[in-house]
Amino acid sequence: MKAIIATTVFGVIMMFAGLWVNDKKSIAGLATFLFAALLGVTIWDLTTTSVNSPKSLFNDMLRSEHYSLWFNTIMTGCSLLYVLLMGKEVQKVGKYVSEYFALIFFILCGLYLLSMYNNLLMMFIGIEILSIPQYILAGSDKRNLKSSEASLKYFLMGAFSTGILLMGITLLYGAARTFNITEMVTLMHSDALNPLALAGILFIMIAFSFKVSAAPMHMWTPDVYDGSPTVFTAFMATVVKSAAFFAFLRLFQVSFNSLSEHWVMVLAIITAATLLVGNVTAVFQQSVKRMLAYSSIAQAGFMLFAVLAVNAVAWQGIIIYAVAYSVATIGIFAVLVKLKDYTYDGFNGLAQREPLLAFVTTIFLFSLAGIPLTGGFMAKYYVLLAVVQQGQLMWLVIFALLMAAISVYYYFRVIIAMYFKAGTPEISSPVTGGDKFMLVVTCALVILLGVLPQLFLTKV
């Protein structure tokens, strides 16, 4: 709860900073400081809440379980990392730098709500707070038509999915007569299963599939991720997506756990489709940015595993997946914004020109591909473990592994371009020592995640 207040206040501070501070650099500096402070607040939240007894806040609107707070902390850490890596690039997007940071703070507010909600209303508001700043950030590069297109597309699709979500919530309310997701469990089972609940679950599932860009509701993702300013794509594709997943998992784990026989198959098919579409389409991309958009769909397929496996491991799975995926993707985007040409050819010969950049990119790509000793491996491991433990869906596990192998193809294309092809990549902004330091730190994080994942996990 402290974090929610803090992030809102920080957002407002950023807005006022835009009024009083004209220097973009000091605004970014202030933002970095505030993000660090926010991380402090989330840690404070985490340490002051006991592990075993979740605090119920505001008439059970929120419940601060330990893993929720843990997720908050980790995601705030990722945001701090993001700001440290990309703060400089944010300044280049447009005029309203302080507003961009304010919006990111508000997004984090949505994230906190989504990780702790115990009421469908809070979930809805959380999703909206998470989404609306994104529509704006997507369209923030006004000199670029693609950015505007991305914004509009994202907005329309988001609005559409919100409508579906509301419909689902309504039907659920009709079935359970409550918005409280923990009370809902008992009420839906008080007598024979109400078909309204099933329809509601279906609608909510579709709406969340939109938000997390699972096939066939993924159509917006490539265009939006491609069109948005790269810095903001990095944030959208990582922290925000993880938050949507956490919310997805939370609802389905807490409320619909006992109904899983009814929806698991549907979600399994969605998962399979997501993996197939994301991986296969990514293979054919020529632009790395677009490839990363499809790869984020593919990774979403893996994160859906955590939702599919309705067991305790899923929590750990989603947390470790979120952090591993976020850190690696933020890292790759941090490298990407340094380049002028986003196609594969733009990476040609990077290893000769900027060996360090090429090396860290390789590690990030390893992580995304799920090579052992990187965070991505542990992440994939955990979600797979969760599903294998659930036991029913071995076919999906094997399918996913095949798809993971396909993913190696397009991730390694970047590596091949960097190391084995000749060329001189054009760098859009100089790579300073600070950048290098941060990239190495990120890289170290990725490896640390892969070697000692328990540091990033919490008791569930």
Add this chain to the structure above:
Amino acid sequence: MELYDILFWVLSAIAVSCALGVILSRNPVNSVLFLILTFFAISGHYVLMNAQFLAIVNIIVYAGAIMVLFLFVIMLMNLNADVEPQKGQLVQLAGVISGGILFLVVLASIKTAKAEIMDKTSTDIGLISNLGKVLFKEYVLPFEISSVLFLSAMIGAIVIGKKEEVKTSATAKMEHVSE
């Protein structure tokens, strides 16, 4: 048939047919007008449930403000029926089939559901004082936290809507003249 039932069915018929009108009419202006009518019918339902405050707020916010701005934009852009892009036959067919299936699912679930028939005896839940109490006691957090949502929407209006200052010679000249 009591007056209540008559009104209920009439309003429902209006709401549904106008909602259909929204998506079926070719002219966007007509769509918006249909939407306004739909909101009215829904407000009527609120009144029937003795939720007058909700009814009026629905009218103020949607029919009075949002839809007016919508009308504004559409009229200014002068969208016409012929501007609307036509989808291919196949896409239409696919849409109809998938939409129909979804409709069937929902219909089936609602038909078999043991939905409670709405209590016709007037409740006071929709009255403004009760609503206010619920809003500020039970639902105070969602109520307050929505301000973050609106704040970000307002920032968005500024970030997206305001012109980036790209001073070309033409605008500089215009500024000069206006001074």
Add this chain to the structure above:
Amino acid sequence: MILILLILIPFLTGIISFTTKGDGAKSLGLLSSMLTLAVAAYVSGANFAAPITFTKPWIPILGTQFSLMADGMSSMLCLLTGIVSLVVMIMNVNKPVERAGAFYGFLLLSQAGLMGVFLASDALLFYVFWELALIPVYFLCSQWGGEKRIPVTFKFFIYTFVGSLMMLAGLIYLSLQTPGVTSYSWNDIVRAGTSLPADQQMWLFWLIFIAFAIKMPVFPFHTWQPDTYEQSPTPVTIILSALMVKMGLFAVLRWLIPVLPAGVAYWSETVVILSVVGIVYASCIAIVQTDIKRLIAYSSIAHMGLMCAAAFTNSAVGMHGIMVQMFNHGINITGMWVIVSMIEQRYGTRDMTKLGGMASAAPAMAIALVIISLANIALPLTNGFVGEFMLFNGIFRADTAGHILIMVVAGLGIILGAVYTLNMIQRTAYGDAGSAVVVKDLSVNEYLGLAIIISLILFLGVYPKPLLDLTAGVAGMMVR
């Protein structure tokens, strides 16, 4: 504690090697591989009463530990790895390498990965090393390989990666079946696997076996191999064929046969038939090859096929034969590649139709070629004979229905092997020196490298007892 050195030495020197400039990497590599060999020799030579183990907690919540174990088979393979690596380093001394730091770094890293694979007694750790051994090889091939290296090595990588992911799924499944908490330790995995019902073992078998089958490679999964061998730089080809294929076989012996006995029993005939088909198929193709590298690649498939067939025949002699043959084949094939690389270096081609006259131009090299080739076709008094004899013996004693037929067909492979090997010797060593190339005979480092190999070939051909003793205990354990 000594076991961790086997991994740490090449790993750390590998990482340091990335930072070196110029020839520093070469001497570092040489030094490192000598050290490693010394440790490996100590591990396999010293007579320990029980297998040496090394265990440290790693990720307790996953039930995985950093645990290593060296029994006879492991220490033998570590020794092989040490020897082969040293030979590679020695042979490479006088060869110029672009970006030597990275090259030797990757070589050493892959060596570390291999050591890890052979030593790991924890399934997840095994998997991690399995991948760790693969990735440096991928980079080595893609960066320093031949013309078509990028697509070819990519194919190789994808193949093996798919396989290992399947294995991962199988291992996860197994680890969840362990009694009590999830555990990956070898003992628990074996306990979990053996207690599974037969039908589950049957599908788990393929999940796990496919990774090993691709690595070995067994007949339908072999398509990556000739291309990759052809395109890789010779040191990498040596690593691939002498050591990495052994990873597959080793894994079958360590992680498949004891773990899923019912599954192995059910599928062994299929695998044996596939292997034998592979022997004949690869031998036939080898006959028509004109590129020496491809020829040896196919011959390697044939040899591995024989070992694989023996592995699934369930006889003690066969098992023991495999252990011995793994070592011997590793030595022999290294020798073959060394010779081929020297030929390529001197003649500028690998095309047998354009070669010839080596015996007169470089007699020492020709002698080496003949000895190693004869060992490769398992002539008595060479080390190859001991292993293959035991393998055939094992297949012959198998309790499967068509074991005689299988042995006969597999024996056909040996004959075919003699055909193409002798053909190769004839074409390269004798005949007309087609082009007037001045061919230099062996240089000092080459002498040294070949001396190690040839002395091993002859020594183990005459006196195989140390090798047999080293692996005797383990082989007995493998039989159902």
Add this chain to the structure above:
Amino acid sequence: MSLFLEISFSAMANGLHNWLAGSISNATLVSVTEMAIAGVSLLLFLVPLCFFLGYMERKVAAFMQIRLGPNRVGPKGTLQIVADTVKLLFKEGLTPNASDKFLFNLAPIIVVVTSMLAMAPIAFAKNFQIWDINIGVLYVSAISSLAVIGILMAGWSSYNKYSLLGAMRSGAQIVSYELSVGLSLISIVILTGSLRMSDIVASQADGWWIIKGHIPVIISFVIFLIASTAEINRAPFDLAEAEQELTAGFHTEYSGMKFAMFLLAEYINLFIVSAIAATLFLGGWMPFHLGNWSFFNNVMDYIPGSLWFMGKTFLIIFIIMQFRWTFPRLRVDQLLTLEWKYLLPISMVNVIIVTMMAIFGWHL
């Protein structure tokens, strides 16, 4: 307070209801009939009202400009407006060829209907209201904001650039000024604690809000007057029909009866706005009382409530009519600046002050 007119009004309403209930057995039919009667009587009230307002407007204009105004038709020109109406009735109702005919004809009806709907909660006298809805104030502001839809429809469907521009201006104006209107209404709602018209009137039994509420309420009152003048598109905020620029704004293409309907709506709106101001700030039908002067108060009590109400309403109408001849018309940017940069912030601050006043009981 026993006022004979007030008694007679409510008695009439009650008697009617009892009689209907007695003679018709079906309850549904009773309510339908009642509604019909109320509607008809509203119409019977509104038409003469508008006649009078039209006449008044001319007379006030003449008064402001020191001239006589209508004085030929009927005594003192009282029948002038009747003559005008007859003229309008007999004029041909033209419909432009390119227009959207359905919307074109629908627009004036919507405008009139919305303004009539807003009459529902207005308390003419004690217990004399069509619908004493518990959110009366909100209802009025909601309904009055709907008129803009009719205006936009009229402007767009005419297929005339002047019409469209006029409608756009009107839309922007109404939507913006609605905020200030709402906020100034809210200040009274805060003080009263109810949105119900009858409660608001009852709360002023011991003094009108404009007196009880000190300066903040006076500020709200002024803001309300300004903003509502803008909301009903009257001068000096009549940009929507600025004849020098836009011919006649959104009703350029209208003639005859349809034009008359817009006129009718305008006058009804004027009346409603004034009635609301009178109800909220000036005590509605409550007589004027002064402290403990019981004699004075008793005398005031003898004046019927409906007269009080009408008197206050027409006082405000008179003020608004005077605006028209006092201030020059604003430019569009001035109009929006006035609202967004001055009125809205002022009313926001004012609402805060009023809230504090209500909490701490600073008002009388």
